[in-house]
Amino acid sequence: SQTIHQWPATLVQPVGSPLSLECTVEGTSNPNLYWYRQAAGRGLQLLFYSVGIGQISSEVPQNLSASRPQDRQFILSSKKLLLSDSGFYLCAWSPVGATNEKLFFGSGTQLSVL
């Protein structure tokens, strides 16, 4: 069966420090991968999605970047965190080529930038 791992669960970082959040998927090949941010326990904002290694689509201009160095690995990064980067970050995957399929979410990372 497929599983998605996201870490760390909680992170407290000072303003101006770098960020690296990692997400890996097991049990499937060539998944579509996504990073979402959830502010204040409400709506989800799509940050990045990827349909293959090295292929990243950015949804909104921001202080963050994403990379997909391996088929089932998706990394969210920042060189210098801002206070506004605080939030709950969720990684998700969906099967390749299936536009009617659901998303499978990781358990999330609560990021606090102080």
Place this chain on the structure above:
Amino acid sequence: AQSVAQPEDQVNVAEGNPLTVKCTYSVSGNPYLFWYVQYPNRGLQFLLKYITGDNLVKGSYGFEAEFNKSQTSFHLKKPSALVSDSALYFCAVRDINTGGFKTIFGAGTRLFVKA
């Protein structure tokens, strides 16, 4: 652009009573609609989806949703609410215009079920 709207920030219901969480959509073409649930400090979990076929879709934990094309709605329902149903519920639509890669979420509705 594809979008979904959840008009209620919060829904309160007594345990044992029926519940409805509302969602309306705006899409071009056939909608691919979903409901997800989120418990505190967790990722979202899939409840059910409508792609085609019967307008009444049954999902996990006794939930169901009714697709209404004329009203462009996809309301989530459950005949008898449980306290454990208290959570944040999201309606979502798959954005077919961009190849179906993106899922657009509503703002979420918080459900409180009182014992």
